[in-house]
Amino acid sequence: MTEIPESHPRAASLRLRKKMIAGFQSGLATEAGLLAHGRGEAFDYLLGEKTQPFAESAIAATSAMLLLAEFPVMSVNGNAASLATEQISRLSQVLPHIAIEVNLFYRSEERIAGIVDHLKANGVRNVLSADPANCQHLPGIESHRAMLHPQGMGQSDCVLVALEDGDRCEALVNSGRKVISIDLNPLSRTAQATQVTIVDELTRAMSRLCEVIASDLAAKAGELQHRIDAFENSLILNAAARRIREGADQRPQD
């Protein structure tokens, strides 16, 4: 692809597309990951390609939940590693007790190792990945996708999942964990299953999340808990679906 001019109205989206293709070409992501990213692009287009108020609310609740969690973990797949390395690194710096666990839908040892190396090389701290020889199993999920690292998601009380599939999200919720998803389709099973859903593009949402966490570091636990108690995910999902309907009206033709 050629250079994307800064002035292009959809420059950010086109830059992410380039990152996604680079991630695929270096073996981090799969063909199915490229297709999934395309689906996300379409929803983001309808959402107006910016962080909407319903996403801001969910990000504020997420910050509080991650700060109050005993063992917070972010679950990272090939697309997240391709797109949001910088933001994942920042999250692992601003929230030193979070673990970053690599979990793939299409698992291969080689791809796991490549993603782990890529994250570490980019300054991500506490990178884990479950190993068949040393893992717990998530009930209700088949084979390798059930693997949880004993010091990561296995012991976690609060999991942030990015671009995750519906089956695994539902199983994580059913396991009693608090689960936050970042997902551009508010109608998806993932978005509907999790206690908090950030309907926003991954890199925008995570950049904003890191800012909010940094400013929440000094907040009192009671204040953060109050924010969580006041949060209603069904209102968020309704607002996001409404924004998509409006997007189908108002979106400029491009």
Next chain:
Amino acid sequence: MTEIPESHPRAASLRLRKKMIAGFQSGLATEAGLLAHGRGEAFDYLLGEKTQPFAESAIAATSAMLLLAEFPVMSVNGNAASLATEQISRLSQVLPHIAIEVNLFYRSEERIAGIVDHLKANGVRNVLSADPANCQHLPGIESHRAMLHPQGMGQSDCVLVALEDGDRCEALVNSGRKVISIDLNPLSRTAQATQVTIVDELTRAMSRLCEVIASDLAAKAGELQHRIDAFENSLILNAAARRIREGADQRPQD
């Protein structure tokens, strides 16, 4: 990917995904093509994954236009060749005076040759591709994307474009040709630029188009012309955008 059970509620969509990945792996389509297919999947999901009444109307007008055209041409890219070989073959059989012209956004001689061979091997008739040494140029478009085959789109009065980008579609319309697009996003520049827009998934739309053409073969020219005169594309685009809005309300969670 594993086998897709016939009973899966979205089996057709998953089968197309497999075809698209196979097309990529055999060099017909590109990474950007996989991303574009993903965007289409999201719109199709919101459209309910079936041929809607607005698409039926556009298909009826398309049948009439192709039958009345002097030199109809279908423009085929890597995604169309990956997904709809069978339907393109059927179209070239049922409408013997149509030419099938391969035109790529990311052109390479190797990929052109691969697609031409793939189409011919699957029974597609009248396959053409413009050659730098023997082509006309479409005004308003840069470089190789402007190339038209002199016995294909160069002399064509009516072009059916599948999954085409907005720039080229607008240039084709501006050249005075009648242009029909098959595009899942009714808000896209392609959908908005063309005289007739079939807002439907490519293989469904083309299967239905071949049926309609077959039953129109005996129709009188005056009757077909009347159908074209009565067609209003703006109503089609409005109905499709409305369906997407409803899709964001009613789509089952899957």
